[in-house]
Amino acid sequence: FTQGFVDVRERERNYKRGSMKQGRQLMNLHNNEAGRRAVIRKTRVNCKCHGVSGSCSLITCWQQLAPFREIGDLLKDKYDGATEVKINRRGKLQVKHAQFNVPTGEDLVYLHESPDYCKRNNTVGSLGTQERICNKSSEGMDGCGLLCCGRGYNSQKVTVRERCHCKFHWCCFVECKTCVRVVDLHTCK
Structure with a gap:
């Protein structure tokens, strides 16, 4: 079912054999299949x-999809190890650099390097990460170490005014006080 649903837009187009458009079509179809295989690989059998x-005296078993995060983590690992391919004149994808193995049906492939999102790139609409607010204590995507792309970050103390000590009055309004606090603000260099 998913193959017919997800792949239909790619399969309904006929591009010139060996063209970049056909290459993108084949790449998308390959990666769609790799995604389906990742879901199947992470599917579990549960019994009661x-x-x-x-x-x-009676056992009922069923297949259950893994949590979305688990499938996403698997696909992220595959993305990090994806193989660069090119389209040949016969209209087939082939490995761009001969020293790499031919990708399996579970591997992801790509035709072009991803743009560097650390730097401003108007062509792809990326503002880069310079002057972005980051979280000094986080090791995740919002952390200064990752978000600032190794350029470091600036820190400053900022006074923030915010609503606080809010109370609901019958009927029907909320009354709040204004609190002032000083916070550390970190921005990418």
Whole structure:
């Protein structure tokens, strides 16, 4: 079902054999299949016993999808190890650099390097990460170490005014006080 649904837009187009458009079409179809295989690979079989006092006289089993995060982590690992390919004159994808292995149906492939999102790039609409607010204590995507792309960050103390000590009055309004606090603000260099 998913193959017919996800791949339909790619399969309904006929591009010139060996063209870049056909290359993108084949890349998308390959990666769609790799995504389906990742979902299948992470699918689990769950079983439940039925019977008097846990006798398990009848077992019901079913397949269950893994949590979305688990599938996403697997695909992220595959993205990090994706193989660069090119389209040949016969209209087939082939490995761009001969020293690399031919990708399996579970591997992801790409035709072009991704743009550097650390730097401003008007062509792809990326503002870069310079002057972006980052979280000094985070090791995740919002952390200064990752978000600032190794350029470091500036820190400053900022006074923030915010609503606080809010109370609901019958009927029907909320009254708040204004609190002032000083916070550390970190921005990418």
